[in-house]
Amino acid sequence: GSSSSQKKPAKKKKVAKSTSALVALLDSLTACDARFRSSQGTIDSIEESHLNDSEDALADVVGDELADLNFGAAAAARTLKRQQRALRGIASEKRMLEGEVTSYIPWLVAALKADEEELGFCDKLEKSLEAIGIVHAEAKDARQKRRKEEAGRRAQEEAGRRAKEAEEERKRLLEEAMKTPNQEAKHMKWNPALREYQYVGDVTEESWRD
Numbered sequence: 625g626s627s628s629s630q631k632k633p634a635k636k637k638k639v640a641k642s643t644s645a646l647v648a649l650l651d652s653l654t655a656c657d658a659r660f661r662s663s664q665g666t667i668d669s670i671e672e673s674h675l676n677d678s679e680d681a682l683a684d685v686v687g688d689e690l691a692d693l694n695f696g697a698a699a700a701a702r703t704l705k706r707q708q709r710a711l712r713g714i715a716s717e718k719r720m721l722e723g724e725v726t727s728y729i730p731w732l733v734a735a736l737k738a739d740e741e742e743l744g745f746c747d748k749l750e751k752s753l754e755a756i757g758i759v760h761a762e763a764k765d766a767r768q769k770r771r772k773e774e775a776g777r778r779a780q781e782e783a784g785r786r787a788k789e790a791e792e793e794r795k796r797l798l799e800e801a802m803k804t805p806n807q808e809a810k811h812m813k814w815n816p817a818l819r820e821y822q823y824v825g826d827v828t829e830e831s832w833r834d
Contacts, residue, residue, distance in 0.1 A: 641731040649725050656718045663707045663714065670700045 641728060646725070646728050646732075649721055649728075653718065653721050653725070656714050656721065660711065660714050660718075663710045666703065667707050670703060
């Protein structure tokens with residue numbers, strides 16, 4: 625029937641709150657303000673004579689001048705009516721947009737709270753990173769100290785090993801020399817304090833001196 629043919633007004637689709645949606649609303653409000661100012665400019669451009677001439681001022685107007693005045697007044701009336709409709713539409717749209725912007729206030733408050741929590745987390749994270757940096761620096765210093773001590777210990781061990789090898793080589797060479805059959809070698813003995821062979825003297829000569 626006629627009731628079934630009537631369409632129900634479509635429900636307005638709910639738009640999820642987001643920064644981009646809020647920016648779009650604010651841009652629409654800015655556009656409304658621009659259109660409002662444009663309509664006001666159109667109204668202000670209408671000649672005063674087409675709007676506010678008194679009956680006394682029109683008493684002496686006749687002929688073509690009267691026709692022109694009537695034509696201008698009619699055009700001004702149409703312009704006013706057209707701009708009135710435009711201003712009413714702009715005002716209604718602006719009221720709707722401002723209502724939607726107002727609905728963002730709880731969302732903005734929650735967003736600010738979330739931002740504060742995130743900033744607090746960032747502050748804690750920064751402090752943790754600073755603490756980790758201090759610990760890392762201390763650990764690095766400790767590692768460098770251990771490496772330096774280890775390098776010193778190895779250097780000492782290497783120096784000792786080389787000195788020992790040099791001493792053994794010197795002793796070996798002297799022992800080789802002692803194996804040579806000569807009279808002097810028979811009366812030499814290894815002195816570990818001086819690390820060399822020394823003469824021990826001739827026993828028979830000492831006996832002769834006594």
